[in-house]
Amino acid sequence: MEKYISQIQTPKVSIAPMVDKTHRHFRAFSRILTKNTLLYTEMISAQSIINTDTDKHLFFNKKDEGSVALQIAACNPEDAFKAVKIAENYDYDEINLNCGCPSDRVSGNLMGAALMADKKLVFEILIAMKEATKKPITIKHRIGINGEDILNPKNSKIILEGYEDLLEFLEAISKARPDRYTIHARSAILKGLSPKENREIPPLDYTLVHKLKKDFPYLNIEINGGFKTISDIKEQLTYVDGVMIGRASYENCYLLSKFDELSTGIASNITRKSILEAYLPYVEKELLIGTSSYALLNPIQSLFLGEKGSKLFKQLLSPPNLNARNGIEIINRILKELPEESLNLY
Template identity: 45%
Template sequence: MKSKEKTINRTLSVAPMLDWTDRHYRYFARLMSSETLLYTEMVTTGAIIHGKGDYLAYNVEEHPLALQLGGSDPAALAICTKKAFERGYDEVNLNIGCPSDRVQSGQFGACLMADPKLVAECVSQMKQVADIPVTVKTRIGIDEQDSYAFLTEFVDTVKDAGCDTFIIHARKAWLNGLSPKENREIPPLDYSRVHQLKQDYPQLNMSINGGIKTLEDAKLQLDKVDGVMIGREAYQNPYLLAEVDQKLCGLDKPVLSRDHILEMLLPYIEQHVQQGGRLNHITRHIIGLYQGEMGSRVWRRYLSENAHKAGAGVDVILKAREQMDRIT
């Protein structure tokens, strides 16, 4: 079976974000960019193996799509990786970056940086069951263990298990004393450490994550690393993705307008509502579509006040857009 490794464009990706990068957001994001690599929210192995819901559900339009797993039991991670492979995911990513208490209590996330041999065993078993890339997303360090030597020891151990793609959040994580939100903001960014890592491991694919907010910033990073992962900015200002294919990936195609993207999304929203879904399950992801545009505040307010109501449908979105025009 031929590996899919070569088919994934890693120039730009959207970070896995809990409660944010669900399948509705990913469908919306894919309308704007065909090339951006999309990640699921982190899903725990326990949820997939023992949960009652289908935690691997996605829309076929979302490809290329990576599943991010949280866990530390190699056998359980292998089971979930095999399931993801069978369901058609393009990549499985192991979370070694999340610092939340809930994650630590389950012995996965950033605390696993302290046990690179266990991470290597996880990667090894995951790779044995699926012919798709198994990648690792990690920090540059944890607590007082934040030297470059600590980081390279981690990378050396995990690469020897067969991982050739790393996404590095250019901040260390404090496992005690900071909330997950604070861990995304307080530890200082150290891009140079990630750049050095790429220099020292030219054979590995290295993406950088943390604090990157514009495609111009991404372009500068791409001079030093293989890929850029954008998080909150791609969610709060999603129209950022509309120029990725042209500006970063060199595709010759028109940039879609915000209104065109919204128009393309409406049939998906209509189907969701007809199947019993709530309108605000999707509208919460498109609140930022008109960020920076005249009337964007009206758009946000109208959706926030009306999309959650029982029976709300596409007409709410059309009304919100119409109200924007009234003040322009």
């Protein structure tokens, strides 16, 4: 294994790249809850960055969003190089290569998890990304894959399974010196399962990731898959450098307000009320440039999960109460109509 000691800081927690979820409004809202967490964009294909309206895909506001990693999907070094060069014009902190997405749309285009079948190609893509920028280049991948080998149709199946296979993949790509490895601790089944099933059916195996960090302590390793609570995260931090949280970040967004304590030791006492008040100016600013209230209020959906008034909260966030323009009015109604005890809860 290439002994490259990256100088980048791995935050204790990051919020996973998630298509249709981790858009810039979600990130601006998340930043109110946590200052130290690395946030990711949705996955954006290198082709889209190269061929379409760049600003539409890459625009982000550092002041509202803080540290953000851009995740790209690429199937060849040339596209990866061009996409990263274009992304250089934006203020992303890191650029990440997606080698974990099992979606047919992505794997059919030889991207995402399907790339794990060709470690040389992954190495070349990472090298191209490194050549295009001085920013940290990171990778997110699975512990294995199982499926048709679309990169080499002569082979009928490709199976990467267990520690030895994972090591073989990592030994090849480590020569490109990625700054961090984020490992989703389940295999990707490349045919027959939907992306959603691929996040649920293949079993989680954290032990492979823990062993990797133990055997190669100089590698910068972040673990991902299935973590829902602060105690889950704390336990993982005894084995690895960082923990990436996916679904729990939108299913229970208040959890984010507990993340900074893991690095600062200072407990947060931010209430739901102050979170909403802090989000109001952002909503106001975005409404003025034509952003819809539906997009702006979507990230707050789970803020009162399990608390008194959560039913009323949900009703206020749905039509006919919510419409495309009345986001401010709805937040003000939430602040007025929800029980004080829930609003002041932390």
